[in-house]
Amino acid sequence: MATELTDTPTDASWRSGSALAPRPFPAAHTGTCSACGDDFDPGDLISRADTGWKHDTCPDDRPLGQVCTDCFMEKAESGACGC
Ligand SMILES: [Zn+2]
Ligand SMILES: [Zn+2]
Numbered sequence: 001m002a003t004e005l006t007d008t009p010t011d012a013s014w015r016s017g018s019a020l021a022p023r024p025f026p027a028a029h030t031g032t033c034s035a036c037g038d039d040f041d042p043g044d045l046i047s048r049a050d051t052g053w054k055h056d057t058c059p060d061d062r063p064l065g066q067v068c069t070d071c072f073m074e075k076a077e078s079g080a081c082g083c
Pocket of ligand 2: 072
């Protein structure tokens with residue numbers, strides 16, 4: 001009797017490139033990151049954001065954003081604070 005091989009099933013749901021995971025791509029033009037507010041240059045990797053575009057990976061050395069004078073937390077992009 002031949003030994004049965006238990007091949008790993010090739011389930012289509014495991015395929016990469018799902019539409020649920022947008023992939024970053026190089027920017028074609030300069031723009032402003034909606035996440036950190038810094039500019040990005042053509043060729044920088046960006047990805048889609050809720051409103052506009054953002055760095056795929058925002059630089060860490062970004063200047064501090066607007067800070068609420070009451071709770072000293074960084075405000076949201078809109079400038080509003082939840083405190
Ligand atoms: Zn950014
Ligand atoms: Zn606050």
